Amino acid sequence: MRTEEFQSCREFLYDLGEIIQDAYLYFMDMLFSHREREEVDNVVSDCQRICASLLQCAGMFPEHHLEGMSGKIMSALEFKALERFENVIPQVALLCRWGYTEEIVQMISSSLIQYFKIESSQDDCKNAKMPVSVAIKLLSAILEGADSSCITVRESILRSNSCFENVSSALQTAFLNVANLLESKVSCLLSLFTKDLSISI
Secondary structure, eight states: OOSGGGHHHHHHHHTTHHHHHHHHHHHHHHHHHHHHTTOOSHHHHHHHHHHHHHHHHHTTSOGGGGTTHHHHHHHHHTOGGGGGOSOOHHHHHHHHHTTOHHHHHHHHHHHHHHHTOTTOOHHHHHHSSSOHHHHHHHHHHHHHOOSHHHHHHHHHHHTOHHHHHHHHHHHHHHHHHHHHHHHHHHHHHHHHHHHHHHHHO
């Protein structure tokens, strides 16, 4: 779509910027309503595909041409109901195209660090801007995904040293905290086993 042969198509879409945003919000509302009723059917998968296509079209515009859309998408990424969504990479890819890579990385990193803290509380998890299940799904797609949206996000992160270091640090912190937590649990179990064994003897 970005090559010269599609210029007339791009110009046509450019005139439809507001309609694209309205259509995206309409299908997202439909998607949320079906998810809330736990209806897993063709409507859900169709809505997801339509939204992904609309977001790709939106990525051809500068952010100011779709006023308010970036804020709506950013707010949606913090929404608890997103835990039940299979794929939010198209939303993240659009935000990265518009220069929000650092904000996205910060949301993912803080979510992982808060959730995997050794003394993490429910309040800590609630204060994280992105549900941890969404953050983990996103990271998996960013690292392994082969479609254009995954590649866009991955390349955007790799172009920024601060973003790459932020993600790496969050993963390392989460890994060390989980390892320490498992070690303490194993030590506790071994202690109980040894105590029971000595009593039985």
